[in-house]
Amino acid sequence: MSFIDKLKSRFTKNKQEQKVSETYIAGMEKSRKSFSGKINDLIARYRRVDEDFFEELEEILITADVGVMTVMDLIDELKMEVKRRNIKETNQVKEVISEKLVDLYFGDDSEDITTLNLQDNELTVILVVGVNGVGKTTSIGKLAHQLKQEGKQVMLAAGDTFRAGAIEQLEIWGERADVEVIKQSSGSDPAAVIFDAINAAKSRGADVLICDTAGRLQNKVNLMNELEKIKRVIAREVPNAPHEVLLVLDATTGQNALSQAKIFSEVTNVSGIVLTKLDGTAKGGIILAIRHELGIPVKYVGLGEQMTDLQPFDAYAYVYGLFADMFDDN
Amino acid sequence: MAFEGLADRLQSTIKKITGKGKVSEQDVKTMAREVRLALLEADVNFKVVKDFVNRIRERAVGQEVMESLTPGQQVVKIVQEELTALMGGEESKIAVANRPPTVIMMVGLQGAGKTTTTGKLANLLRKEYNRSPLLVACDIYRPAAKDQLETLGKQLNMPVFSMGTEANPVEIAKQAIEHAKEEHRDYVIIDTAGRLHVDHELMDELTEIKAITKPDEIFLVVDAMTGQDAVNVAESFNEQLDISGVILTKLDGDTRGGAALSIKAVTEKPIKFVGMGEKLDQLEVFHPERMASRILGMGDVLTLIEKAQAQIDEKQARELEEKMKTASFTLDDFLEQMGQVRNMGPLDELIAMIPGANRMKGLKNVQFDEKQLLHIEAIIQSMTKMERQDPEIINSSRKRRIAKGSGTSVSQVNRLLKQFNEMKKMMKQMTNMQQGKRGRGFNLPFM
Numbered sequence: 001m002s003f004i005d006k007l008k009s010r011f012t013k014n015k016q017e018q019k020v021s022e023t024y025i026a027g028m029e030k031s032r033k034s035f036s037g038k039i040n041d042l043i044a045r046y047r048r049v050d051e052d053f054f055e056e057l058e059e060i061l062i063t064a065d066v067g068v069m070t071v072m073d074l075i076d077e078l079k080m081e082v083k084r085r086n087i088k089e090t091n092q093v094k095e096v097i098s099e100k101l102v103d104l105y106f107g108d109d110s111e112d113i114t115t116l117n118l119q120d121n122e123l124t125v126i127l128v129v130g131v132n133g134v135g136k137t138t139s140i141g142k143l144a145h146q147l148k149q150e151g152k153q154v155m156l157a158a159g160d161t162f163r164a165g166a167i168e169q170l171e172i173w174g175e176r177a178d179v180e181v182i183k184q185s186s187g188s189d190p191a192a193v194i195f196d197a198i199n200a201a202k203s204r205g206a207d208v209l210i211c212d213t214a215g216r217l218q219n220k221v222n223l224m225n226e227l228e229k230i231k232r233v234i235a236r237e238v239p240n241a242p243h244e245v246l247l248v249l250d251a252t253t254g255q256n257a258l259s260q261a262k263i264f265s266e267v268t269n270v271s272g273i274v275l276t277k278l279d280g281t282a283k284g285g286i287i288l289a290i291r292h293e294l295g296i297p298v299k300y301v302g303l304g305e306q307m308t309d310l311q312p313f314d315a316y317a318y319v320y321g322l323f324a325d326m327f328d329d330n
Numbered sequence: 331m332a333f334e335g336l337a338d339r340l341q342s343t344i345k346k347i348t349g350k351g352k353v354s355e356q357d358v359k360t361m362a363r364e365v366r367l368a369l370l371e372a373d374v375n376f377k378v379v380k381d382f383v384n385r386i387r388e389r390a391v392g393q394e395v396m397e398s399l400t401p402g403q404q405v406v407k408i409v410q411e412e413l414t415a416l417m418g419g420e421e422s423k424i425a426v427a428n429r430p431p432t433v434i435m436m437v438g439l440q441g442a443g444k445t446t447t448t449g450k451l452a453n454l455l456r457k458e459y460n461r462s463p464l465l466v467a468c469d470i471y472r473p474a475a476k477d478q479l480e481t482l483g484k485q486l487n488m489p490v491f492s493m494g495t496e497a498n499p500v501e502i503a504k505q506a507i508e509h510a511k512e513e514h515r516d517y518v519i520i521d522t523a524g525r526l527h528v529d530h531e532l533m534d535e536l537t538e539i540k541a542i543t544k545p546d547e548i549f550l551v552v553d554a555m556t557g558q559d560a561v562n563v564a565e566s567f568n569e570q571l572d573i574s575g576v577i578l579t580k581l582d583g584d585t586r587g588g589a590a591l592s593i594k595a596v597t598e599k600p601i602k603f604v605g606m607g608e609k610l611d612q613l614e615v616f617h618p619e620r621m622a623s624r625i626l627g628m629g630d631v632l633t634l635i636e637k638a639q640a641q642i643d644e645k646q647a648r649e650l651e652e653k654m655k656t657a658s659f660t661l662d663d664f665l666e667q668m669g670q671v672r673n674m675g676p677l678d679e680l681i682a683m684i685p686g687a688n689r690m691k692g693l694k695n696v697q698f699d700e701k702q703l704l705h706i707e708a709i710i711q712s713m714t715k716m717e718r719q720d721p722e723i724i725n726s727s728r729k730r731r732i733a734k735g736s737g738t739s740v741s742q743v744n745r746l747l748k749q750f751n752e753m754k755k756m757m758k759q760m761t762n763m764q765q766g767k768r769g770r771g772f773n774l775p776f777m
Contacts, residue, residue: 059376065557068371132580132608133441133553141473162608164445164485165478172473186481217583250441254373254557256585277440280526282559305471 049082049090057097065254065282067289074100098319105291105315113297114313117243117271118152123201124208125234125241128274129227129264130248132215135276137166139248139302140210141173142310143274148177152207157197158183159190159230162214170212176307180204190214190226191233198237211242218263231268246299248274251284261290272299275313279303355391361405362387372586372625375561378595385412410622417591417618418600424455425546425574430516431464433507433543437536437571438551439563440524443579445475447551447605448521449482450613451577454603455517456488457611464515466506467492468499468539469523479521486610489513499523500538507543520545527566536571548573549602552593554581560589561596568597578616579605586625659754661718665710668703708736709746721747 054075061071081087081096106113118124126143130136137160144154156174158181160166167183174181182197194211201209213230216223234241247270249257264270275284278301287298298313362383369379389408426432434451436444448465455461465483467490469475476492483490491506503520510518520543525532540548550564550573567573576597578590581604590601601621606612710718712735717724724732724747726740733740 059380062370063376063558065559068367131555131583133443135441163478164481165474165476168474168477169472217580219582219584250553250555252439252553252557252559252563253555254560254585254589255371256373256555256583257557259584277526280439280559281528281562282557286557 049088049093053090053093054079061285063283064285065257066285067255067258067293070104070289070292073292074104101288102315102319104288105319107291107295114272114299116299118208119243123198123206123238123241124243125198125201125238126208126210126244126246127213127231127234127242127268128210128246128248129213129268129270130215131217131260132163134215134248134250134253135274135302136160136215136248137169137173137212138305139246139274139276139300139310140170140212141177142302142307143300144173144179144210145177145307146310147208148179153205154179154208154210155197155201155204155206156181157194157209157211159194159197159212160214161186161188161190161193166212166214191230194230195233195237198234202238218260224263224267227264228267242268244272244299245270246272246274247296248276249284249287249290251275251278252280252282253284253286255286257286258289258293261294261296265294265296270296272297274298274300274302274310276302279309358387358390361390365405365409368626369588369591372588372627373555373557373560373592374588374625375558375592375595377561378592381595382412382416406626410619410626413591413622413625414619417594417621424459424602427546431507431510431518432516432547433545434517434519434547434549435536435540435543435545436519436521436549436551436577437567437573438524439526439553440472442524442551442553443605444524444551445469445478445482445521446608447549447577447579447603447613448479448519449486450605450610451549451603452488452517452519453486453610454613456486461517462515463488463517463519464506464510464513465490466503466518466520468502468520470495470497470499470502471523475521475523482610489515499535500542503539503543518543527563527570533566533570540571547575549575549577550593550597550599551577551579552589554578554587554589554604555583555585556589558592560592564593564597568599573597573599575600575602577601577603577605577613582606582612586627587621588625590621591625661710661713661721661750664750664753665707665718668706705736705738705742706746709733709738709743712736721750 057078058071058075061074062068066074077100078093078096081100082093085092085096087093087096116124116126128136128140140156144156147154154177156170156179158167158170160170161184164186167186171181171183180200182193182200184193184196190213197209197211200206211230211234213227214223216227218224231242231245245268247261247264249260253260261270261273273287273290273296275287275298278284284301290296291298298315298318300310301313301318303309303311365386366379366383369382370376374382386405386409389412390405424434436448436451438444452463452465455463465479465488467476467479469479476495480490480492491502491509493502493505499522506520507518509515520539522536522539523532525536527533548571550567552560552564556563564576576590576593576599578587578601581587593599594601601616601618603613604616606614709732712732713724717728717732724743729740729743733743736743
């Protein structure tokens, strides 16, 4: 069975998975159309696999915001693979491309890299970080709703005490998801808010506490120190916490996302990524580079503005979403 | 950092070529590839890069570079010239309507920074142009967006027009303008909700607001970190609304900001302002040539010089130079000098503007702790006048007193003294070398 068939069968296997892939296909329709359309176009124009073909392929991948260095590595690997399998026709290359992309994402990791690290019978603390305007508060609202649906008792900590209207925004999400929000006044020390929230969560026996933080650019040392302090406070109050540190990334972000992932990781040990705004035309290909270079997996993707528009990330579905047109051609 | 500047990359390419005496066509091709990679890493759209590199290649193959003694630098120069030209020549002004109020509409994707920029723009209009703007909250979708604008209005002490989140944005905009006329506000800035450029329903709403308010400016607010997709976003917004300019936000981050180039290339609309921080006065006029340097990773010498000029008194500088020459530089002078540097802005930002700073061993990724500067200040201030004039007299008992007085430790005092001595020595060398080669660079004592 070819790799593509395997991929296909994965999604036709059962209804639930098919539903997931449909969401991706619908959500990423705009991304996919332009992306795989281009690959098909490329394959139609070049019949022989030569330098020009690879150069153009390189461009297509770069257009998807896959990191430049990652693309270079990938192209090198592709070249080798093509040589090894003695592939001369471009339409045979398709399969190798998708195989390599999924490979790139999983590497040697076979374990489950998308599930949240939730504790049984004790408090799980999730810290949410990221630069300004990526959708941290919205993602928290959606995540709270989802965990609540799963029967967890969820609480939110309004740790963004800086941006105007941030606390109010989280409160509205709290109402929508029907979860309690612990807050202090705007301008107060975020570490203190989170300290309070942890104690409140403990005394109310909550299962999950999700901590919002103010957006900060990763090159602002003082703000990153503040984040470190928040993390320290959490670790002191709850052993082994934060159990998850989620970095929220905007899918429209380019190469800078790598720098974000790197520096936020240095400060807070990012355990997963929430990729937001994937319902536009942006492809968020930089997640491949982040996974490739830093090993951080994507846990959720944001595909819209509704409370239910947060989906667990599925690398196969993601790649399938990008390449669906290509598969259907056969 | 994963990215090095174009200057760095080209230099390493050139190193391989030097010794050949002449630059071949193949070499130009290699250099063109480096230029291409550098631009792609800076998030310039690949189509824009392609056209651009072709133009560079043509010029580079010409005599300009081939006969130059420093082909690498020549290529960088050509790239920067072309880049600046592409980015737009002059800085553009903000529109004024014949009959007030002048209406400005802010549009863009979610999270680009429209609301914050609305506040900053209002502040700038009042401060620089002596205008009295009215802010309009037309974002009824995002939770608390209205609250955010109202809070900003309060901070700026500026009126905000809102009709809650139940009203239709088109109606809000319409009534806001009536309100502005009654209140004699001469600018109206409409903050609209963030939306995807492919969301037809919401894009139609903008078209309606535009039709009813007839804005004099439509600013597309774009996150400077945007990747290849910037082209699609800018193209759609421009097609549907015919924007009048672009405001680039979050440029105080460490992104190269290649999106600026892509947007300019596809829309041919000027970038008017850039957001440089979270404070409400951190909106600056866009300078094309500085952006060109930044995209290339060449540092922003111009901004640095300007900042220095604004802060450093020329007379003081001359006095300092004299002291350096005669090596009568004291800890007092040092304290004063440090104060001037600090007035220029956060140190890491200043360092980032120095060309090649990321190549200098000691400067790469240096994280400045402003607190350390405070410590140094405290140490010097805890010294007696005599000690500052002549640090030689500071013995261990004096050191203990200074450490106590400044709340630091003896080892910190020692470190400062040692660094100060080294600095003095270096100044001597530099003075000796004057008119000769430039110094090897200098080390500030807090590095």
